[in-house]
Amino acid sequence: MAAELELGFELNGTAVRCGAEPHWTLLRVLRDGIGQTDVKYGCGEGVCGACTVLLDGTAVSSCLLFAPQVAGRRVETVAGLGSPEEMHPLQREFVERGGVQCGFCTPGMVLGGLEAVALDLCGSPEEIRHSLSGNICRCTGYRGIVESVAAYASLPPTDRG
Ligand code: FES
Ligand code: FES
Incomplete structure (x- = not known):
């Protein structure tokens, strides 16, 4: 049908x-x-x-x-956003800082992080955690994720892709 x-x-x-x-x-x-x-x-x-x-x-x-x-x-x-050969700067931070831990939460974490930085909601680790509170990591390994988003947020806007 x-x-x-x-x-x-x-x-x-x-x-x-x-x-x-x-x-x-x-x-x-x-x-x-x-x-x-x-x-x-x-x-x-x-x-x-x-x-x-x-x-x-x-x-x-x-x-x-x-x-x-x-x-x-x-x-x-x-x-x-990007490919393994040509990663978006935020994807690169996730790879380099241990933000990529499993395939389930990572896509949503990256997109949530991207929006949080665009909205300027990443001024501190606490603010990043709050911004990503709708994205759950079942293994509770948030540290690398937060550090990845913080590193991306600290890039000059012209380097953010
Ligand atoms: S699958 Fe949509 S929020 Fe969990
Ligand atoms: S790293 Fe994906 S659920 Fe924990």
Whole structure:
């Protein structure tokens, strides 16, 4: 049976179209409809931050948005920031400072950190922890993550990618 919706939006700078049902979440569209598996399924109910994407530049939980809500909008995932060969400066800080510990929380942490720095909410380790409080690391290894975001925040704006 054909999908009820023909959904079109921008994903990491490229226009995409995908069949979807109106009750599908953006997370389902991305992972099951498009194969964008760098977006992670954690809790499925808006608690863990693993499914974080940027929607028109704002960090959101993709498990809480329905497919029709993203029609015509701009979605960015961590894969759109950079590649292993050409990392975004924040990704590089995560790699160099031990912020990358597992594949589940890291994509959301990077995108959450990016938004926090853009909003100038990273003035101290405490403020970074508060800014990332919607992103949960199950192993509670927050130190490298906070240091990575702090190092990125200390870069001159022209070096932030
Ligand atoms: S999977 Fe969306 S917040 Fe946990
Ligand atoms: S490092 Fe990902 S859950 Fe702890």
